[in-house]
Amino acid sequence: MDIALIGIGKIAVDQHVPAIAASPDWDLAATVSRQGSVDGVDSYTDFARMLAERPEIRVVSLCLPPVPRFDYAAAALAAGRHVMLEKPPGASLSECHRLIDMARAQGVCLYATWHSREAAMVAPAKAWLADKTLKKLTVTWKEDVRRWHPGQDWIWEPGGLGVFDPGINALSIVTEILPDPIHLTEARLEVPENKQGPIAASLRFAHPAGADVSAVFDWRQDGDQIWTIVAETDGGTLALHDGGARMVIGGQDQTAEGPALTGEYPRLYANMARLVSTGDSDVDLSPLRHVADAFLLGRRQSVAPFYD
Structure with missing residues (x-):
């Protein structure tokens, strides 16, 4: 087509x-x-x-x-x-x-589309968590905005999401792999004095079974970039690293079939081809809903100016 x-x-x-x-x-x-x-x-x-x-x-x-x-x-x-x-x-x-x-x-x-849901180990993580009781889930998403969004002023403006531009990737994975829905209860947004959008955020969520669910997003990361989700359950601990490209269960690395991250966008376009052929739509808004709730409930904290 x-x-x-x-x-x-x-x-x-x-x-x-x-x-x-x-x-x-x-x-x-x-x-x-x-x-x-x-x-x-x-x-x-x-x-x-x-x-x-x-x-x-x-x-x-x-x-x-x-x-x-x-x-x-x-x-x-x-x-x-x-x-x-x-x-x-x-x-x-x-x-x-x-x-x-x-x-x-x-x-x-x-x-x-939510490209991070197409990372190689997201579907296996969802399958592994399906019959487990979640006790704690922690998201750590820290990257260098200068590396990934050089000179892109729109990301700091209203509607640009700030640090939630990458953070929503983490939320897209969390909402995909957890068998139970969660909702935001509190947030802290760190906003540079010269920007409209947050450069960092800390979130807490309510889980229907009482699990401790939290997330930290930060755009000021130096050195190694961190895109990690750790789920502690009654059946052991699962960790997704590198944005869902790598999964570790009980300390053992799990092998991905096919490309880990480079396959994300090819899979999105394969999904679109299937939707067109069947006449269906796929519009899951749950990651964006969590971001909207963070802006509604979040306490703003002014931090040092940021310059690209």
């Missing part, structure tokens, strides 16, 4: 373009971007023009920042195109619910 990629920035170049190129399901037929392009692919700067001139392109993948994404998604759905959303699926829950309603009314597919 032909697909159009909208927003040719870092994530599109690093992940989406290679995943589409390697896929047996997709042909990258057009791009839309004010600045970026892909060699050998028709490029547009006007999304409405692309929709009007290329009716054969049935699927649109949106890699824009969250705030402008809604207008593009709404236009694509109104034009009868299937839509794939980079995470987070929107700048607000209300936007996302509106897109769900539009997709249903138009009879097209909407896919809110």
Whole structure:
């Protein structure tokens, strides 16, 4: 199938373009971007023009920042195109619910992607935890914002999520692997004096069986990057490391089948191909709901200014 990629920035170049190129399901037929392009692919700067001139392109993948994404998604759905959303699926829950309603009314597919759920050991971790009683779960997600988001000012603005841009990846894994739903009870958000978005956050959650569930996100990490989830259960301890690429149970490393992290985006595009073929949508908003709750319940603490 032909697909159009909208927003040719870092994530599109690093992940989406290679995943589409390697896929047996997709042909990258057009791009839309004010600045970026892909060699050998028709490029547009006007999304409405692309929709009007290329009716054969049935699927649109949106890699824009969250705030402008809604207008593009709404236009694509109104034009009868299937839509794939980079995470987070929107700048607000209300936007996302509106897109769900539009997709249903138009009879097209909407896919809110969570790439970290496609890391190699996330599904095995979910299977292992399915029959266990959780006692404690701790998330530690610490990375260097300068390394992963150089010069991307939008991430600090309202709707950009701040440290929850990577933190929502952790929440997408937690909400996937836990057999029971959790909800946020308290949060502390550390906000640089010169920014709108938090640079660090500490979260606590309520678990239906009383397990101790907490998370720490920080964008000021030097040296090794830390993306770890540790679950203590009545059947032992499971740890996911490297963003879900590696799993350790009882001190023993578990072997992943296939690529650990590089397979995330290829699996997302394979999922989208299946959704289009079946006419289904997949829009799980639970990770974004936790982020919204953190902004509602979080105590703000002003910290030192941050400069990229």
